[in-house]
Amino acid sequence: MNKRVVQKLLAVALGFGLATPLMAADTIKLGVAGAHSGDLASYGLPSVNAAKLVVEQINAGGGIDGKMVELLIEDDVCKPEVATNTATKLISDGVHVVLGHICSGATKAALPIYNNAGVVVMSPSATNPELTQSGDYPNFYRTIASDDAQARTEVDFALNVLGLSKIAVIHDKGDYGKGLAEFARLFLEKSGKAEVTLFEGVTPGAVDYSAVVQKIKRSGAEAVIFGGYHPEASKIITQMRKKRLDTIFISDDGVKDDTFIKVAGKYAEGVYATGPKDSSSNPLSKKAVEEHKAKFGSDPGAFYENAYSAALALLNAVDKADSTDMEAVRNALQNNDVETPVGRIRFDKIGDAMGVGFAMYQVKDGQYVEVK
């Protein structure tokens, strides 16, 4: 009984599904998958905007080899189980290349499905090292550095440039933040130069972090290395400064975001964060931000530039390969340089972007300035 209703629904849905490809038979389909609703939507939606802008531009310039680029935008709420549905949905819609997913977990769950269908995936924000280093995901690329590379930059900076010896490592218990923090702790302990005075996770979304701040103070740390995103970072830094604690604050790519400076305001001054090298002086980066402001009337959100770069790199590869075949696209990605907001990049065999050097930035007068 119920099945019939469902089948009717399915038939209707399928009807819709069939109608679209018929209308636009000869297009390049770029899938955009990530969290577009729920608590992590603020990390997923910027990549949708980025893809829209890039595709608009390419289509305005006549498309790729005469083919228009079509966007397929699907939500995965950053949950592995939804991500597998999202992936099969995109594949049954005939997607050619995918920009996404946003969270490492969702990406890991979805990748085997894309791989099976021969679809190349490029994430702007999935930083888990396993994704590239394990060799399990040949179709995966990313425009962001993996956790260990970033942790390495942070630790080297703290030890060699700032010469610190007592460091507290804090994370947000998420797969991004905790992964990074684990590596930071590992590198610190290995170096033998500094002591990790505290290693703790804070609960994201909690209303108050003053207890952790007091604990940092008690631990006597000279600096805090924080793994996580900007909302928690700005809460912690604000409460630290309000409690008159001027410990050095070093953080990651998830914090090197203008929203952080906007939200933390005056308390953001002096905060260090790692990010892709010379992105602020890169004309493409400026252009991408300007475009966003012009079209959506607001500053872009987290991972926007990474997503913009990923969309450019993917479509460039399809253009160079003259095909959407997985091997051809992979070859094109590995053998061609492309100018993107995060720099001039090409990809190595395992899928990490080469040429995305990491640099340390510091907030000065309300802006991230590269520390030379």
Next chain:
Amino acid sequence: MEYFIELFFSGLTRGSIYALIALGYTMVYGIIGLINFAHGEIYMIGAFTSFVVATVLSIYGFPLLSIIVLAGLAAAVWSASYGYTIEKIAYRPLRQAPRLSALISAIGMSIFLQNYVLLAQSSDFQPFPELIPDFDFMEPYAHFVGSSDVVILFTTALAMAGLTLLIKFSRMGKAMRATAQDRTMAMLVGIDVNRVISLTFVIGSALAAIGGMLIASHIGQINFFIGFIAGIKAFTAAVLGGIGSIPGAVLGGFVLGLTESFATGYVSSDYEDVFAFSLLVLILIFKPAGLLGREEAEKV
């Protein structure tokens, strides 16, 4: 010892935040016995309304004091209107229905409101203007207690006292208590039950809005999802103190806040929520109706 005091004040701040939201929760629960999952969202809407109003006013150059008053007023008015409307649309038709149906309606409402704000405003975190300035006389104590902490603490105390007085002594309070005890009987003695329930939602929501404004100003940022976690914690606090009891909600909030703070300070913040929930289970095992809840005699 100093560390202990520092943690104590951290816990107090957290606790008063929980308590402020829990007050509205417990009021609604006391009257209609519904876990109002949308309460966290009302809190969020209150915070957002005050954010929008405060920012607009500051752009047009109003002085700080008038911004605080007007933003608070706007937040209270609109949140109260939302509370009133939600009750009328989503809960009133379900008053005779099984209790779980109303719960699902509340969950649906909560999802709806979250996404409404996501679409109407944005998914991004927004900087909330600092409405409570650092008082000069607080400076010597600033390393362990801030000005906004004190303001929140006082507001909570004030709200608790006000509500208790309202419910104990006013005519409306009497009607509320009657409705809570037995809705049908209350109706029979001539109490307009619908009005009482609506008013409960209005008061609870306005309170949540004021809380939302103060807490958002304390935290310094806001987005559409802040109501969810705050709501669950406040609900826990309300149950811990004995749901339906006004002083209980405040006590529950403080117990929860202090537990989390000490757990963070002396053990690890990795497991602060584990401690909080374990404490909840422990207390409920020995006092099944919460700390200040009345143990109701079972009617046979």
Next chain:
Amino acid sequence: MFSFEQLKKSLLVSLWFAFLTFPLLVIKVDPIERTVLWRWENMAFVAIGSFLISLLVHVFYKQQERRRVRRAAGGIVESEPLIQVILKEPKYLYPMSIAVLLCSLVFPHLFSTYQTNILITALMYVMLGLGLNIVVGLAGLLDLGYVAFYAVGAYSYALLNYHFDVSFWIALPIGALLAAMFGVLLGFPVLRLRGDYLAIVTLGFGEIIRLILENWNEFSQGPSGISNISRPGFFGMELSLDSAILYLYYIMIAMVVFTIFVVNRLQDSRIGRAWVALREDEIACQAMGIDKRKTKLTAFALGATWAGMVGVIFAAKTTFINPASFTFLESAIILCIVVLGGMGSIFGVIVGALVLILLPEYLRALSDYRMLAFGAVLVTMMIFRPQGVVANIRRSYQFKPKPESEGR
């Protein structure tokens, strides 16, 4: 068609909503650039939209009223809804179920992998719903932390597979057993609690399990999760992705049929009746000599068993799990399935699961408005059918008097 009164009322409603949505929908501020954007067009949309909806609701109620008047005047005895008739009469029910089963067996051959895939998810939730239905629907214990048992099942397969290469079929009973043990573990401390106090403790329990999985890296690999979990093997053969999905689909169909069979038998068993008695009146139930403690614990344990099994299947389906899949919202969705479908009714739970899990998938067409619509649907469904889509029919034995007393 509409009276002036009604138009006036709808106008007021639309004005009210225009007022309500004013600060959030009309004003948009940028606190850094210090600009204000006034989006008056949104106000117009809201006003017109709420005006139309208000009229629609009015029409709906009027029709309902008319129907009731007609019914009362005609003295027509309310006929049972078609669904209830089918469910009650074996001569309709059996052929129907067989037809549905056949349909579902050929389904994957007619539709795309995507459709099969989301149907597997939906079927998993059918099982979860039926499991929770034992606890909430039958025994009347409000459990907001059901997802914890689901997590136990999923992690037990993932970890066993990761460390010892244990296969799916061996892990399935182990996962179920472990979840049942956790069910008893939770059951003990909460035996004395009732209603909403029970709800919050179970919620806390669910959160505790998730937090442990998140923080205890050595045990569960923390938030980065466990990847490369094997899919179910088919007599040692490695299957391609498409056939693996197909295989999993048939496993799910078999599991659901098995679940329906067991739950159906349970309902009519001694323990099932004890649960219902416990739900209806705890004291009377004790007075009848039912061991309250044992009855509650079996409800928790049996409910958890199902969650554990689905957890194992879940891990095998996604091949990757992390704690993010086991949040409170998940428990809430499963609870919604049970209540929305119709508490205590097997058929209702199946409908509830299919609706609530397939709905967000098909609402993908609405893109940004997906979850907004989902929330609205939840509320609307509850308002118009508070007892659930399919209300549970209580087994009743009617004494049929002679026909003359029918007039009332």
